[in-house]
Amino acid sequence: MLPLRLALADLRGELRMTLCQVLAVAAILTPLLVLAGLRAGAVEGMRAAVLEDPLAREVMSLASREFSQDWLAALAARPEVLHLSPRTRQLAATLLLETPDGARQVWAPVVPSSPGDPLLPGGAPVAATQVVLSAPLAARLGLKAGDEVVGRLGRGERGAAPERLRVALTVQEVAPITASDRDAIFAAPALADALEDWSEFRAGMPAEAGAPPRAAPRTGYAGFRLYTKRLEDVPPLVTALRAAGIETRSRAQDIAPMLAIDAALGRLLLAIAAVAGSGLVLSLGAGLWANVERKRGLLAGLRLMGLGRGGVVLMPVAQAAALALAGALLAAGLALAVQAGINAGLGGVLLDRPLSLLGAGTIGRGIGITLLAAIGASALAAWQAARIEPYEAVRGG
Template sequence: MRRDTAARGAGQGGRWLLPLRLALADLLGESRMTLCSALATAAVLAPLLVLAGLRAGAVEGMRAAVLKDPLAREVMSIASRDFDHAFLAALRARPEVEHLSPRTRQLSASLLLETPDGARQLWAPVVPSAPGDPLLPEGAPAGPGQVVLSTPLAARLGLKAGDALVGRLGRGEREQAPQRLQVALAVQAVAPLAAADRDAVFAAPALADALEDWAEFRTATPEAAGGIPSPAAREGYAGFRLYARRLEDVPPLVTALRAQGVETRSRAQDIAPMLAVDRALTRLLLAVAGVSGLGLVLSLGAGLWANVERKRVLLAGLRLMGLGRGGVMAVPVAQAALIALAGALVAAALALAVQAGINAGFGGIILDRPLSAIDAAILGTGTVLVVAAAVGASALAAWQAARIEPYEAVRGG
């Protein structure tokens, strides 16, 4: 009767539920050994979770803080030279580059800014800014007559978005009388302090080109008062500023440009130590995980193998009652997965408790944020990996169980 019942269960949806129930019953029947195996698994996983949390809290925290500053990914040429369109196009097309804006000659594109009432005047460099500029999250200047002022400059001039101002620029040669250019401008927005901590006028490339061309006598003064000169056709620019897609892309870009004879200014020296710490912690985490995982696989695999050998007659009896080879193989696999899940829960509780102690003792002292950050992604990844390792460890025991023949139950009896 039992054989018929087992056969019907094996032929229906309970075909794979039966090995799971048998595995769970066996684990509960030997609760002490199950607890020891789960604690051994937790002892392997908990330190890895703590180490992963420290890496996430320290390195990723520093990375997030750096990424808040758009200048962290900036690479700017520092020597004026002729960069033709082909060079800039090739540089812009590099996969590491997110944005590139050409730069005009600073001496030829500095404006004397004046408030409409003439009460305040300040010199400020004109910085070309195209759409997508990371320095201006609210958008680059939309038109030639619109500008975005840096926060310090706007404060010194007492201007805000929507205000008007006048830009003045002079040029002259020894044999000619000095000429003055006056352009009417409108403040489109005020850039955040992170974009520039000094006086700067962010302008559309057309305005920056027009000012440089006029200052270097390549175009004539417009007849209309306050008008903007038409830019002349140009073969290139004196410089550029670009932004890497990732922090990791900054040092290679600086190295590649230096190999082409282009000296740059960037924060590569500040980024490199952080990336080195990240790589070191990653290698340490992988090394510890590899050694610990190997120990877990060997110990858990040996325990499951021994369990199959101890219960060989019982498993043969299940074969005799109609449980197929696949069902018998599933028993040690299910036991390994259940032990790993139990160990993962214990490890998560231990790691979160250790994290609470670390953050209480060191958070805000070494860094201005929690030193450890174990999140759901870390816990989920750790659980998946330890279950996968446990299932892999059960492969030998499953293979041994598959070799058990039904007649062994009769012989063993």
């Protein structure tokens, strides 16, 4: 601990010079932290808002075609896919919902949903007689969770009397508005399959009134909707599906510019940090080297009194770390003060959230990188100190 105490005592002995070096470190690091906070607020905040909307990560097939069970399973197993739900033919699975008193009726498409569906944080329907209604549809029908509702569907062949299907359903939950801003009935795959099979004459009338028909064994589906794990996964997945001849609907065109801006800002911040960091290393390194040269005689005297070579080497390293830590803490305080001013003046004006978001993680990384850079900057001074020999104090060197 002796070299550390001597290093800190030396800094206290030349307090003005020490304060100048601390301010120099803070002057370099403060703008970088402010820029990092602005990037986090403007881009990462936008990114987080988009990620909160699962529809931003949705990829849905357009044209109806036969997708086999094995092909869909392989698509769902891709590492970038979080969830996949097969889709039935929309025209064959559009249901007329009716309140028990018959006062309100609304046609709405049936959307198959399985457990883990990001659109339904409260859980997808499990039983074939349970449905989750979109918020607009529930409002139009005046329904809430736990209410009963009747589903009606008709079919007919030329020259034959039309048949009417009536299914008694229970509203399991009302989906959040983020799930769909249109009328939609989220149903278990068993119900969606049964309705499509009945509509296309692959299933007969159920034996029990109000019960859904029995679905026939399936070999595939007409479409799918899937959700990626990350926002960055949407554009390449859409490109891969298009290369396979599958047209999809997604927000890839909206996501790509945001990702490009994020990457460009990241590269710009990295370039600025590299230039500023180089200046910090050169400035701090030159100051420490000059300090060792200026006090070469005193360091030689310490060697003569028994301080080892390692102790002398440790002194400029300890001083560099102390200066960097003090400067980084000052920079963090200044950056937080600037952030408060930016958010007070512009937050909620340019964006509907804080314009600058400087978190503890960013500050911690900034302090850590500054410490490493300062220790690296002390290498020349440490090397110079290692060359000091005890006899230099005797000859007055």
